Amino acid sequence: MTDQIREQLSALLDGELPKDEMGLLVRRLEKDAALRRAFGSYALIGETLRAPGGRIATTGFAARVSAAIDDTAGVTPVAQPGLAAGAEAQWSPGQESAAAAMNPAAAAGAQRVPLWQRPMVRTALAASAAAAAVLLFRPDAAPVVADLGPPPAASDAMTNASPTPAQSQRLASYMVVHSQYSTPLVRRNVLSSLLAADPGITRVSYEMGEAP
């Protein structure tokens, strides 16, 4: 980081940086943790001189804010054009890397929610399960719930690289019935069909460890 860039940073804090220099500097800051730290320190110096005392933000606070925004931005991004005419809301691919650049804690924060729990991924999983159920479930097939039992262990899943159609059908039904994101209608239809296929079934337990 050159002194010239840091001097630009200092001028930016004071509102004295020419507008045409701001864009490049902002992009640099997105990738440069040292620049971010310097900017935060410059701001702290000014705050201390103008209003000493009182509580201040701890190190890493800004990074935590950035990570928190990353966690929620997929649900509610900046959507409405305000000062910027015609600006459209969209997910910025650099958001998480920017948070990570601010502080290692930001990277940890950004990874706090596993990928499969992110809203879009959850929706995709639920949709995939529903689609699999529609494609694979046949009412005339052998009932799959009566001998459903506990789900296969992880080691089983790892060793069975190519599941049979019956296994796929069981898996699809299991996912549909258990997914909190599948609709009640889908779940009811699947259960009704299965029960109709085998009148001998009077009660089916779907919870692992629950007594039959």
Added chain:
Amino acid sequence: MQAMPNFPPPDESMKSREPGDDDAGLPAGTEQSDLELVRRAQRNERGAFDLLVLKYQHKVVKLVARLLRDPTEAEDVAQEAFVKAYRALGSFRGDSAFYTWLYRIAVNTARNSIASRQRRPLDYEADLSESEQNNVAARLKHDDTPEASVLSEEIRVTVNHAIEQLPEDLRTAIVLREVEGLSYEEIADAMDCPVGTVRSRIFRAREAIDRALQPLLD
């Protein structure tokens, strides 16, 4: 449940607490710069909003800590305020300064936090008798955690000491900027030097103070 206090309107409270500069208690010239950062953030340049967070994090945390009964919650509430601000950024039209807008969000977030916990906040702006004011001041001081107080005091001492160590031209430039709130042009007039020199002196002053601060912040 105790009655919720009336927080002061942001503009009035800021004028009464931090006179001399613009209504956010900041040096002159930052409003346009903030506005440009907001424009960029609205175009999904997240780095621009991150800069605004870095710039105002201490002001917002300090504000929220003074409003809440439990200052240890200040960072959580301040974080929530920044997230709300980001999500509402599309509605910011620039009718007021960015910090004024952020101030309102922070105050409302603090109020909501207080209401949700059914706690009575410390309304330092309320019209209190002298003895009540003394009690409030004592509680404000008492409620801050020892670690936060010590760090804040160490930072203040370090910054002041570092400024005293600066060459006179650097010290004058940084004080005129940060304390008096003068623009670079006004400082150039006062110090009879080019604006570029002012910019360089302020930067070098900040660098020197920053070096002194780093052991505290790392």
